[in-house]
């Protein structure tokens with residue numbers, strides 16, 4: 001009689017363990033499903049993956065670069081629209097002049113127009129490795145803030161249709177007169193230019 005009781009007890013315990021195990025599996029599955037169906041990048045599935053990557057990269061650069069005052073230096077009541085590619089200050093629309101793919105404040109458009117500009121270095125930028133780009137942009141700003149050394153960075157996107165991807169290149173320009181100086185400074189940065 002006692003033996004039968006033990007047997008029933010053992011069977012009950014086994015069933016209990018089985019039920020608990022099953023519950024664990026169910027909870028685990030549910031959690032996993034929630035994770036994969038969470039509103040993530042899936043929302044952007046209509047955007048080409050390379051463009052999504054570009055957006056991500058732009059967000060990263062934006063987040064990691066210290067912003068100057070957002071008000072126009074000439075019109076303190078106006079919120080700046082874009083930064084001047086030379087001095088990095090935000091200016092309102094009225095104070096900016098577009099040139100090539102960039103914008104310059106009136107003063108620095110004059111500087112750009114009255115000098116010959118040459119390419120110093122090109123840096124390929126990736127989402128995984130945007131540090132070099134961030135470093136170049138920050139350092140370029142420091143050269144200006146400290147020594148009034150004028151440089152600008154043009155961004156190029158190379159679209160490779162055959163292999164279906166977009167590459168981003170940051171191209172640093174300096175005046176021809178200051179090329180040697182800027183070249184040396186770039187070498188001191190540890191950012192391995194493309195060429």
Ligand SMILES: [Zn+2]
Nearest residue numbers: 084087105108
């Ligand atoms: Zn400027």
Ligand SMILES: [Zn+2]
Nearest residue numbers: 072075092095
């Ligand atoms: Zn202004």
